[in-house]
Amino acid sequence: MIIDAYIKPNSTKGPLVETGEDGVLVVFVRAPAVEGKANKAAIEALAAHFGVRRGAVSLLKGATSRRKRFVIDVPGHR
Incomplete structure (x- = not known):
């Protein structure tokens, strides 16, 4: 499964994953x-x-950006 995420570093709220308004995960x-x-x-x-x-989680794109794309190998999901 490929997901897009927006990373918020130095957060006092974390570690936490939420769904943003546009459907992109906010980490x-x-x-x-x-x-x-x-x-x-x-x-x-x-x-x-x-x-x-x-x-099972690897960074696909955006190593130096806050917007990133990850590949997640979820068993039973293609």
Whole structure:
């Protein structure tokens, strides 16, 4: 499954995944957007949200942007 997400680093609200007004997931993470820390925290938050292991979530596009596209390998979903 491919999902689009908007990452909010340095959030006191996180780790949390919500659905935004436009249907895009908003991922709140406490990690700063430095050296990939926010990306790693977003992967962990999405894995917990979808109930999959961290290795099942990978960043497809947007490594340096707040708007990102992830691939999530959900068993039984294509």
